[in-house]
Amino acid sequence: QQQVKQSPQSLIVQKGGIPIINCAYENTAFDYFPWYQQFPGKGPALLIAIRPDVSEKKEGRFTISFNKSAKQFSLHIMDSQPGDSATYFCAASLYSWGKLQFGAGTQVVVTP
Amino acid sequence: GAVVSQHPSRVICKSGTSVKIECRSLDFQATTMFWYRQFPKQSLMLMATSNEGSKATYEQGVEKDKFLINHASLTLSTLTVTSAHPEDSSFYICSARDLSTVLVGSSNYGYTFGSGTRLTVV
Numbered sequence: 001q002q003q004v005k006q007s008p009q010s011l012i013v014q015k016g017g018i019p020i021i022n023c024a025y026e027n028t029a030f031d032y033f034p035w036y037q038q039f040p041g042k043g044p045a046l047l048i049a050i051r052p053d054v055s056e057k058k059e060g061r062f063t064i065s066f067n068k069s070a071k072q073f074s075l076h077i078m079d080s081q082p083g084d085s086a087t088y089f090c091a092a093s094l095y096s097w098g099k100l101q102f103g104a105g106t107q108v109v110v111t112p
Numbered sequence: 113g114a115v116v117s118q119h120p121s122r123v124i125c126k127s128g129t130s131v132k133i134e135c136r137s138l139d140f141q142a143t144t145m146f147w148y149r150q151f152p153k154q155s156l157m158l159m160a161t162s163n164e165g166s167k168a169t170y171e172q173g174v175e176k177d178k179f180l181i182n183h184a185s186l187t188l189s190t191l192t193v194t195s196a197h198p199e200d201s202s203f204y205i206c207s208a209r210d211l212s213t214v215l216v217g218s219s220n221y222g223y224t225f226g227s228g229t230r231l232t233v234v
Contacts (some may be wrong), residue, residue: 043225102155
């Protein structure tokens with residue numbers, strides 16, 4: 001049973017576009033929501049993370065929007081570049097020290 | 113920042129042999145390490161959680177006698193795939209938690225991932 005549902009499975013945008021990836025969770029005890037970027041043959045790398053007491057967080061071109069009441073959070077990639085082409089995973093963690101629950105992943109392709 | 117070194121990056125072994133994968137935290141002490149398995153175009157699947165000096169806790173459906181995990185020190189954890197078979201071919205990734213980076217109210221809970229090991233069993 002997947003505790004974090006991620007969509008879409010894949011998306012293609014042109015350079016400069018804003019890919020948006022959405023995640024939804026059920027467990028209200030989750031209190032840590034990170035996003036990871038993974039390139040082929042590499043391990044995931046933390047992009048940005050948010051706690052449930054904040055509704056939005058920006059780091060560089062990456063923005064997380066968090067809606068606690070809807071139990072949803074999303075990643076926006078501003079001014080996307082071909083180098084952003086990768087697989088993105090959302091995740092959630094229980095009680096701060098728990099195991100990360102990963103979404104299914106979204107393959108993003110940014111065309112030149 | 114925290115760095116986790118995973119070795120080897122690729123390994124090919126014959127069916128029936130054992131393979132050991134190492135995961136080292138280079139500049140921090142990792143009291144907890146996680147081992148994941150990832151199939152092509154799929155998400156990370158947690159296999160087990162290990163705490164330094166303790167037996168690993170395996171996820172449901174993961175054979176603990178096949179995937180031996182040792183976390184003997186605060187900087188090293190190993191995963192040994194015993195009697196490997198072609199169906200064990202996969203991408204294995206470790207993750208370590210850096211408690212020193214966790215601050216009250218921080219949004220960084222200190223999970224750092226290794227670069228992964230591509231295991232091919234022939």
